[in-house]
Amino acid sequence: MDFEVLNVDDDKMVLFIHEKMMIHSGFSSSPKSFEDAHETITYISEHITEEKKFVIFLDVNMPDLDGWGFMEELEKKGLDKYCYIFVMTSSIDPSDKEKAVTYAAAIGFVEKPLSVEKLNDLKTKEELRPLFN
Amino acid sequence: MDKICEPFEFFKIMSLTKEFLEVLIIEDNLGDYALLKEYLEERFENLSFHHSLNFKKGEVLLLSELKFDLIFLDLTLPADSGKPLIKKVLDIAGQSPVIILTGSLNLDFCIESLQLGVSDYLFKDELNPNSLFKSINYTIEKQKQRLHITASEKKYSDLFHLSPIAMFVYNTDSFKFLDVNSAALELYGYGKEEFLSMHLQQILFFKEKDAFLGALKEIRHKESYSFKDYFIYKRKSGEEIKAEIIVKNIDFQNQNAMLVVANDITERLNHFEALATQNKKLNEISWQHSHEMRSPASKILGIIELINTDSCSEEEQKFLIKEIENSVKELDKVIRSISKNATQIQPKKTN
Incomplete structure (x- = not known):
């Protein structure tokens, strides 16, 4: 199955690091970066196909529409079934982790910073395994 | 068989006969005065006599700096007599015991005067050194006991009134306050008279009232009880005070009463x-x-x-x-x- 990696974070620097790391680790050769959650939703709605999954690295704390609001919007629009979402946060608040599992599209919780090692671990995650074989 | 005097009794009597006593005799009949003095001197070794012929002169002595151990009062003086005379003398006698001397036998009046606070009532015709000695002995001992009780009452009253811990007493049936110390008055912000005209409910907040009265009812039959939890009380100003209390069932002037010790824990x-x-x-x-x-x-x-x-x-x-x-x-x-x-x-x- 085809998949596309989207990084969503309001910090350009974080997006840059994520992009470079994904390319370097071979997680994705062409990850896309979004600084704004609304834009991301528009992009997804314009690019859905039944044969493709969006693997999204989603920052929780963003101005305007935050990570939680983003996931709610996806559910409302029925787009969540095309997405595997990793909730990214630099917080060490355990309640964030608990909240993340309540969203169907959220398949993981990743604490920042992202590393090559973490990306390699994610490749073996049950939902993602078919995408990397 | 005659009882032999116990050693203790003996020494007590001995010491009394040697004790230095300040005696005032208010008697207008010089013959009666002389006789009384003679009888007294027969049993007592160290008496100091003060004699006045009427109340006015007696009054001067009573209001002087002299402290009398005994006052003998004749009931028929030139200007004063009977009950009014007794009252006048008792008013200024202070802690000195008063023994009445009279020539007339009137038992009703005798009892009445004892109720007024007179220590003994002696008939002149029956007077002799022995009866006199016995009367004085009883009177002085009785006076000592009375002073002792008064002192201990004062001590307990002071413990209550001067305590830095707030305390008050209320009637368990009517909830009216019966007594209060100054620490409690300060705590609740009332004057004494005002506080004593109030009842328990007035220092409770409405919301706390039922809980408090219910709790007190439950422990009515316990001797004393300290509540684990605190209650909120109302000061006169309406401010809240939180206080822990210990209560104790007591008899206060023949009323069922509760002593409450309140510890202000607001701060x-x-x-x-x-x-x-x-x-x-x-x-x-x-x-x-x-x-x-x-x-x-x-x-x-x-x-x-x-x-x-x-x-x-x-x-x-x-x-x-x-x-x-x-x-x-x-x-x-x-x-x-x-x-x-x-x-x-x-x-x-x-x-």
Whole structure:
């Protein structure tokens, strides 16, 4: 199955690091970066196909529409079934982790910073395994 | 068989006969005075006699600095007699016992005068050294006991009234206040007269009333009880006071009464509350800062991770190092604001 990696974070620097790391680790050769959650939703709605999954690295704390609001919007629009979402946060608040599992599209919780090692671990995650074989 | 005097009794009598006694005799009949003096001197060795022929002269002596151990009062004096005379003398006799001397036998009057506070009532015709000695002995002993009881009553009254711990007494049936000490008056903010015209319900808050009265009802038959929890009371000004109380069932002037000892813990609770608030604020600050610090820290770690992959060009690396610098500056800013915020959180001073 085809998949596309989207990084969503309001910090350009974080997006840059994520992009470079994904390319370097071979997680994705062409990850896309979004600084704004609304834009991301528009992009997804314009690019859905039944044969493709969006693997999204989603920052929780963003101005305007935050990570939680983003996931709610996806559910409302029925787009969540095309997405595997990793909730990214630099917080060490355990309640964030608990909240993340309540969203169907959220398949993981990743604490920042992202590393090559973490990306390699994610490749073996049950939902993602078919995408990397 | 005659009873032999116990050694103790013997010494007591001996010491009394040797005791120095200041005696006032108010008697207008010189013959009666002489006889009384003679009888007294027969049994007592160290008497100092003061004699006055009428009440006026007696009054002068009674109001002087002399302290009399005994006052003999003839009931028929030139200007004064009977009950009014007894009252006049008792009014100024202070702690000195008064023994009445009379020539007429009137038992009803005898009892009445004893009720007025006279120590003994002697008939002149029956007077002899022995009866006189016995009467004086009883009178002095009785007076000692009375003074002892008065002193101990005062001691207990002082323990209540001068105690720094707030205490009051109320009638368990009518809830009316019966007594209150100055610490309680200060605590509740009332004057004594005002407080004693009130009842228990008036110092309780409406919301607490049922709980409090219910709790008191339950322990009515216990001798004493201390409540684990505190109750909220109302000061005259309407302010709240939180106090822990210990109650004790007592008999107060033949009424079922409850002694309540109240320990004001308002300040202590306020202090605890201030500490809890401060603690909460500190918690919030530490929580907030850990979040704020985590963000630049995770960015630095991410950049270093990226540099370590050797996948960046020289130019990109320079850019990344610049970014590390920015993030460290951000981190530094957060750390400075932590110490600033922490010093602002001081516990509120309670009054």
